[in-house]
Amino acid sequence: QQQVKQSPQxxxxxxxxxxxxxxxYENTAFDYFPWYQQFPGKGPALLIAIxxxxxxxxxxRFTISFNKSAKQFSLHIMxxxxxxxxxxxxxxxxxxxxxxxxxxxxxxxxxTVIP
Amino acid sequence: DAGxxxxxxxxxxxxxxxxxxxxxxxxxxxxxxxxxxxxxQGPQFIFQYYEKEERGRGNFPxxxxxxxxxxxxxxxxxxxxLLGDSALYxxxxxxxxxxxxxxxxxxxxxxTVT
Numbered sequence: 001q002q003q004v005k006q007s008p009q010x011x012x013x014x015x016x017x018x019x020x021x022x023x024x025y026e027n028t029a030f031d032y033f034p035w036y037q038q039f040p041g042k043g044p045a046l047l048i049a050i051x052x053x054x055x056x057x058x059x060x061r062f063t064i065s066f067n068k069s070a071k072q073f074s075l076h077i078m079x080x081x082x083x084x085x086x087x088x089x090x091x092x093x094x095x096x097x098x099x100x101x102x103x104x105x106x107x108x109x110x111x112t113v114i115p
Numbered sequence: 116d117a118g119x120x121x122x123x124x125x126x127x128x129x130x131x132x133x134x135x136x137x138x139x140x141x142x143x144x145x146x147x148x149x150x151x152x153x154x155x156q157g158p159q160f161i162f163q164y165y166e167k168e169e170r171g172r173g174n175f176p177x178x179x180x181x182x183x184x185x186x187x188x189x190x191x192x193x194x195x196x197l198l199g200d201s202a203l204y205x206x207x208x209x210x211x212x213x214x215x216x217x218x219x220x221x222x223x224x225x226x227t228v229t
Contacts, residue, residue: 006157032216043119043205043220044158089157095216101209102148102171103218105157 003027004092006106013080014114021075021109023090028071030092034103035064035075038087047088048075080113087111117142119208119221127227128196136191136224140208146170147189148218149181152203164189165211193226201228 005024013019023033032051036044050057050064050073057064061078077084087110091103120139128134140147146165150158160173164183183189187208193200203225207218 034217036220041222041225043222046217046219049217091157093216101216102160102163102173103150103158103207104160108155108157 002107003104004090004106006090006109008109009107010110010112012112012114015081017080017113019077019080019084019111019113021088021090021111022072023074023092023106024070024072025092025104026071027092027094027104029094030104031095032101033064033066033073033090033092035062036089036091036105038089038108044089077111080111082113082115085111085113119206119219121204121206121221121224123224124222125225125227127229129229130196130198132196133192133194134196134226136193136204136206136226137188138191138206138208138221139188140206141219144208144210144219145187146209146211147183147187148207148209149189149191150205150207150220151175152205152223154202158205161191196228198228201226 034049035047038044048059048062052068063076066073087108090106093103122137148163149161152158162181163170167183178194181191203223205223206221209218
């Protein structure tokens with residue numbers, strides 16, 4: 001069972017557009033929600049992360065919006081560039097628990113930014 | 116500052132063989148996690164180690180095992196390889212097992228089983 005559901009599977013935008021990637025979760029124990037960017041043949045790189053005590057977080061051109069009641073969060077990429085073309089993964093983990101704080105990943109969104 | 120390093124980069128094995136993958140965490144990081152990423156999917160958690168002790172294990176068979184050394188580097192071992200074990204194996208390190216939560220990934224080892 002997929003603990004974090006991600007959509008869309010793929011996304012094509014023009015340069016300067018604002019792609020939006022959405023994720024949803026069911027486990028209310030999740031307490032930390034990172035986004036990773038992955039280029040072909042590379043490992044995932046941590047982009048930005050949010051805790052549920054805030055509804056929005058911005059870092060550069062990347063913004064996370066978080067809706068705790070709906071158990072949803074999304075990534076917005078402002079002024080997208082061709083260099084942003086990559087696969088994006090949302091993830092979630094319960095931080096304060098015994099045992100491992102393993103990440104549960106979404107299925108990924110392949111973003112293509114057309115020049 | 117060096118990131119997470121993994122070796123080898125690529126590996127080709129035959130069904131039934133054994134493989135050992137290696138990971139060195141970011142300097143100062145004491146926790147290492149292993150993930151399997153099948154083509155087209157998100158990474159799946161295999162193990163987490165902190166201070167040389169196993170902190171958690173994902174839904175993988177006993178053919179998968181790991182250990183962490185005193186210098187916090189780690190090995191992932193897979194016995195009796197199956198075709199379905201072909202994947203990108205990722206190592207991630209974090210400052211502490213918990214509650215510190217930022218995990219940084221290495222470039223991965225691409226394993227192909229024929």
